[in-house]
Amino acid sequence: MKEVELLEKDGVVQDFNIMKSRGLGDSIEKFTKATGIKKVVDRVSEGLNIPCGCEGRRDAMNMLFPYKNKKK
Numbered sequence: 001m002k003e004v005e006l007l008e009k010d011g012v013v014q015d016f017n018i019m020k021s022r023g024l025g026d027s028i029e030k031f032t033k034a035t036g037i038k039k040v041v042d043r044v045s046e047g048l049n050i051p052c053g054c055e056g057r058r059d060a061m062n063m064l065f066p067y068k069n070k071k072k
Helices: 024-035 037-048 054-064
Strands: 007-009 012-015
16 A cells, blocks of 8 residues: 655644555555554564565455445
């Protein structure tokens, strides 16, 4: 998934991620990035030299719990 930078105006974050979530996995990823959990997991997995498996877990959650895309 492509990373999107924070959009700031006058030092205040306006929108964390403008990409739409395809499913529950994307929403969880956005939450963990916003709260800083993702950075902690990345550092611990790097320190233990064990891959975290975040991308695979995200993709699996997206397939199991997809959001319905409404087309206008």
